[in-house]
Amino acid sequence: xxxxxxxxxxxxxxxxxxxxxxxxxxxxxxxxxxxxxxxxxxxxxxxxxxxxxxxxxxxxxxxxxxxxxxxxxxxxxxxxxxxxxxxxxxxxxxxxxxxxxxxxxxxxxxxxxxxxxxxxxxxxxxxxxxxxxxxxxxxxxxxxxxxxxxxxxxxxxxxxxxxxxxxxxxxxxxxxxxxxxxxxxxxxxxxxxxxxxxxxxxxxxxxxxxxxxxxxxxxxxxxxxxxxxxxxxxxxxxxxxxxxxxxxxxxxxxxxxxxxxxxxxxxxxxxxxxxxxxxxxxxxxxxxxxxxxxxxxxxxxxxxxxxxxxxxxxxxxxxxxxxxxxxxxxxxxxxxxxxxxxxxxxxxxxxxxxxxxxxxxxxxxxxxxxxxxxxxxxxxxxxxxxxxxxxxxxxxxxxxxxxxxxxxxxxxxxxxxxxxxxxxxxxxxxxxxxxxxxxxxxxxxxxxxxxxxxxxxxxxxxxxxxxxxxxxx
Amino acid sequence: xxxxxxxxxxxxxxxxxxxxxxxxxxxxxxxxxxxxxxxxxxxxxxxxxxxxxxxxxxxxxxxxxxxxxxxxxxxxxxxxxxxxxxxxxxxxxxxxxxxxxxxxxxxxxxxxxxxxxxxxxxxxxxxxxxxxxxxxxxxxxxxxxxxxxxxxxxxxxxxxxxxxxxxxxxxxxxxxxxxxxxxxxxxxxxxxxxxxxxxxxxxxxxxxxxxxxxxxxxxxxxxxxxxxxxxxxxxxxxxxxxxxxxxxxxxxxxxxxxxxxxxxxxxxxxxxxxxxxxxxxxxxxxxxxxxxxxxxxxxxxxxxxxxxxxxxxxxxxxxxxxxxx
Numbered sequence: 001x002x003x004x005x006x007x008x009x010x011x012x013x014x015x016x017x018x019x020x021x022x023x024x025x026x027x028x029x030x031x032x033x034x035x036x037x038x039x040x041x042x043x044x045x046x047x048x049x050x051x052x053x054x055x056x057x058x059x060x061x062x063x064x065x066x067x068x069x070x071x072x073x074x075x076x077x078x079x080x081x082x083x084x085x086x087x088x089x090x091x092x093x094x095x096x097x098x099x100x101x102x103x104x105x106x107x108x109x110x111x112x113x114x115x116x117x118x119x120x121x122x123x124x125x126x127x128x129x130x131x132x133x134x135x136x137x138x139x140x141x142x143x144x145x146x147x148x149x150x151x152x153x154x155x156x157x158x159x160x161x162x163x164x165x166x167x168x169x170x171x172x173x174x175x176x177x178x179x180x181x182x183x184x185x186x187x188x189x190x191x192x193x194x195x196x197x198x199x200x201x202x203x204x205x206x207x208x209x210x211x212x213x214x215x216x217x218x219x220x221x222x223x224x225x226x227x228x229x230x231x232x233x234x235x236x237x238x239x240x241x242x243x244x245x246x247x248x249x250x251x252x253x254x255x256x257x258x259x260x261x262x263x264x265x266x267x268x269x270x271x272x273x274x275x276x277x278x279x280x281x282x283x284x285x286x287x288x289x290x291x292x293x294x295x296x297x298x299x300x301x302x303x304x305x306x307x308x309x310x311x312x313x314x315x316x317x318x319x320x321x322x323x324x325x326x327x328x329x330x331x332x333x334x335x336x337x338x339x340x341x342x343x344x345x346x347x348x349x350x351x352x353x354x355x356x357x358x359x360x361x362x363x364x365x366x367x368x369x370x371x372x373x374x375x376x377x378x379x380x381x382x383x384x385x386x387x388x389x390x391x392x393x394x395x396x397x398x399x400x401x402x403x404x405x406x407x408x409x410x411x412x413x414x415x416x417x418x419x420x421x422x423x424x425x426x427x428x429x430x431x432x433x434x435x436x437x438x439x440x441x442x443x444x445x446x447x448x449x450x451x452x453x454x455x456x457x458x459x460x461x462x463x464x465x466x467x468x469x470x471x472x473x
Numbered sequence: 474x475x476x477x478x479x480x481x482x483x484x485x486x487x488x489x490x491x492x493x494x495x496x497x498x499x500x501x502x503x504x505x506x507x508x509x510x511x512x513x514x515x516x517x518x519x520x521x522x523x524x525x526x527x528x529x530x531x532x533x534x535x536x537x538x539x540x541x542x543x544x545x546x547x548x549x550x551x552x553x554x555x556x557x558x559x560x561x562x563x564x565x566x567x568x569x570x571x572x573x574x575x576x577x578x579x580x581x582x583x584x585x586x587x588x589x590x591x592x593x594x595x596x597x598x599x600x601x602x603x604x605x606x607x608x609x610x611x612x613x614x615x616x617x618x619x620x621x622x623x624x625x626x627x628x629x630x631x632x633x634x635x636x637x638x639x640x641x642x643x644x645x646x647x648x649x650x651x652x653x654x655x656x657x658x659x660x661x662x663x664x665x666x667x668x669x670x671x672x673x674x675x676x677x678x679x680x681x682x683x684x685x686x687x688x689x690x691x692x693x694x695x696x697x698x699x700x701x702x703x704x705x706x707x708x709x710x711x712x713x714x715x716x717x718x719x720x721x722x723x724x725x726x727x728x729x730x731x732x733x734x735x736x737x738x739x740x741x742x743x744x745x746x747x748x749x750x751x752x753x754x755x756x757x758x759x760x761x762x763x764x765x766x767x768x769x770x771x772x773x774x775x776x777x778x779x780x781x782x783x784x785x786x787x788x789x790x791x792x793x794x795x796x797x798x
Binding site: 289297298305308313316406407413422430438451454455462 | 487488489495496500503511626631632634640733736740743754773777778
C-alpha cells in the first residue's frame with residue numbers, strides 16, 4: 001500500500017465552500033416562504049428540472065475532481081518519503097485506465113489501429129508501411145479486429161439493459177414515495193398510484209422529467225464508461241491521450257470559472273449596489289463613478305491586460321508554487337477574480353436602481369421612523385427583497401462564463417496551458433480540421449460537451465428566471 | 474442640444490482620467506518595469522545591464538510620478554506617468570516592441586476592421602430584428618416555441634464552433650470562398666463574405682431572443698389595443714406601431730457598440746487573418762507587447778464612452794418625451 005499526501009488546492013477549498021454555501025442557502029430558503037414558493041415553481045418546470053439533472057451530473061464530476069492528493073514514490077525504507085510531482089484527484093483514480101492507457105498519437109473513436117501510417121517490422125516481410133495496432137484500444141479482441149462493432153454493440157446493449165434495470169429500481173423507489181402520500185385505497189383509486197401520477201405528470205415536483213433524463217443519462221453514460229476501459233470511445237489526441245478523459249477533466253475547470261467568478265463578483269455587486277442606492281449622496285456618486293470607469297473599458301481588453309500582468313507576477317515568483325498544478329490552479333483563480341472584477345458592474349447597477357425604488361416604499365420609511373439602524377434595514381428589509389434579482393443574475397451568468405472561458409483560453413488569456421479545459425482542448429485541436437485526413441473527434445467532443453453543459457445551464461436559468469421574476473407571472 | 478452634448482462631453486473627462494489611472498496602475502504599479510523587462514528578455518539570460526538597457530530604450534527608466542532629478546515643469550513631465558499614460562490623451566501612444574508607431578498602425582488597421590464589423594453589424598441587426606418580429610407575430614404557437622428553442626440552442630454553441638465549423642464546411646469542403654486572408658479594393662468581398670455570414674449567424678440566437686421579449690412587452694400595451702380596436706390589420710399593427718416603439722429599447726443596446734466597431738473582433742480577425750485592430754491586439758497579447766495592449770485599452774474606453782454619449786443623443790432624438798435636462 002503506497003501512501004499518499006492530501007493536497008488541498010485553493011480552488012478545491014472554494015469549490016467545497018461553495019457547496020457548503022449552497023446547502024446553507026438551501027436551508028435559509030426553506031425558511032423563507034416566498035423564496036421556497038419560487039423554488040417550488042422551478043421544481044414544477046419540466047424543462048428546468050431535466051436540465052438540472054444534467055447539471056447535477058456535471059457537478060458530480062467536478063466535485064470528484066476536486067479532491068486532490070499526491071502518491072508517495074517508492075523509496076528505500078527508512079528514508080523520508082517523497083511524493084510524486086503529479087497532483088491527482090479522486091476522478092483520476094476512478095478513471096485510471098483512461099488516464100494511463102495512452103497511445104502514440106491520433107486514433108479515431110473505437111479504432112484498433114493508429115490514424116497515421118508507420119514503418120513497422122513484420123517478421124518475414126521486412127519493413128512495411130502500415131497502420132500500427134493500438135496498444136490499448138480494443139486490445140482485448142486480439143486477432144478479431146473486425147469484430148469491433150459487434151463486440152462494442154453487444155457490450156453496450158448488455159450494459160444498457162442493466163442500467164435500465166437500475167433505473168427501474170429508482171423509478172420504483174420514487175413511485176413508492178410519491179404514492180405514500182395517498183393514505184387509503186380509496187385515494188389510490190381516485191388519484192391513481194405513484195406510478196400513474198408520475199407517468200401522467202401529476203406530481204408537484206416534475207418527477208417525470210427528472211426520471212426520464214436520468215434514464216437517458218444512465219443508458220448513455222454507463223455503457224460509455226464501461227467501453228472506455230476497452231476502447232478510446234472518443235479517440236485519442238495528438239499525443240495519444242484519451243479525449244474522454246480530457247473532457248472529464250475540463251468539466252471542473254468550466255464549473256470553477258462559472259461558479260467561483262460569481263462568488264467573487266457577488267459580494268462586491270450586492271454591497272456596493274445596495275449601499276449606493278440606499279445612502280445616495282456622495283457614496284452613490286463614488287460608486288457610480290467606479291463602475292462607470294470599469295464598465296468603460298471593453299471587457300476583453302481589460303481581461304487581456306489584467307491577465308498579462310498576472311502572468312508577469314506568476315512568472316517572476318516561481319518560488320510560490322510547489323507543483324505545476326498549484327501554479328495552474330492559482331492562475332485559474334486569478335482568472336476568476338479578474339472575470340469577477342470585470343463583470344460585477346451590471347448587477348451592481350441593477351441592484352442600485354432597485355434599492356432606489358425600495359427605499360421610498362412605506363415599510364422602509366416606517367422602519368426608519370422607528371429608528372432602526374441603516375444596516376439593519378439593509379439586511380432585514382432590503383436584501384431579502386433583492387434576492388430574486390441576485391439569483392436570476394447568478395444562474396444567467398454561468399453559461400456566459402463557460403463560453404467565455406473557451407474564447408479566452410483560445411486567445412491565450414485564459415487558463416494555464418497545462419490545465420485541461422474546453423478552451424485549451426479546442427486551442428490544441430485548432431489545426432486538426434485542416435489535416436488530410438481530417439481529425440474531427442477532439443473538436444467534436446469538446447464542442448458537444450460544452451454545448452450540453454451550456455444548453456442545460458441556459459434552460460435551467462430560464463426556468464429560474466420564469467419562477468423568480470415577478471413580472472413574468 | 475449643443476449645450477447638452479457639450480455637458481455630456483465634460484462628464485466624459487473624469488471617466489477617461491479614471492480609465493487612464495487604472496491602466497497605469499495595472500501596467501506599472503502591479504508590476505515594476507523590471508518585471509516586464511525580465512519577461513520580455515526571457516527569464517534565463519537576463520542581466521541587470523540588459524534590463525537597464527531595455528528600460529532606457531523604452532523610456533521606462535524614469536520615476537513613476539515625480540522626477541526630482543530635474544527642475545521646473547520637467548519634474549512632472551519627465552516621468553513614466555506623463556510620457557506613457559497622460560500623453561495618450563493627445564493621441565500619442567508611443568512605439569510598439571517592433572519599433573513602429575502605434576498611432577499610425579492603429580489608423581491603418583481601422584479600415585479592415587470596419588470592413589468586417591460594419592456589414593456584420595448592419596446585416597445582423599436586420600436579420601435578428603426580422604426574425605424576432607416574426608417570432609413575436611406568431612407568439613404562443615408551435616412555431617414561436619420551436620423558434621425560441623432553436624435560439625437557445627444557438628446561443629449555447631460556442632462562438633469558436635461557428636468559426637471553425639463554418640471555415641471547414643464552406644471553405645474546405647465546398648470550396649466556395651478562400652479560407653482566410655484579406656484583399657484591397659473590390660477584390661476584398663471574397664474574403665469578407667464568410668466572416669460576415671459567420672458573424673451574423675453566431676449572433677442570431679441571443680439577439681433574436683432578446684428582441685423577441687422586447688416586442689412581446691409592447692404587444693400587450695394599451696396603444697396596441699387601441700390600434701387593433703380601430704380595426705387595423707395585425708401586420709400593420711406590428712410594422713407601424715409595435716416595431717417603432719420597440720426600437721427605442723433596442724436602440725440603447727445597439728448604438729453604444731457602433732463606435733466599438735472600429736476595434737473589430739478579436740476572434741474573427743485572428744481566424745480569418747484580417748489585418749485589423751482585433752488581430753493587432755491578439756498579436757500584441759501573444760507577444761506580450763505591453764505598450765500596444767495599453768493603447769488598445771485606452772482607445773476601447775474612449776470609443777465606448779463616445780458610444781454612451783451617442784446613445785443619450787439618439788434617445789432624445791427618437792423619444793420626444795425625453796428632454797435635455
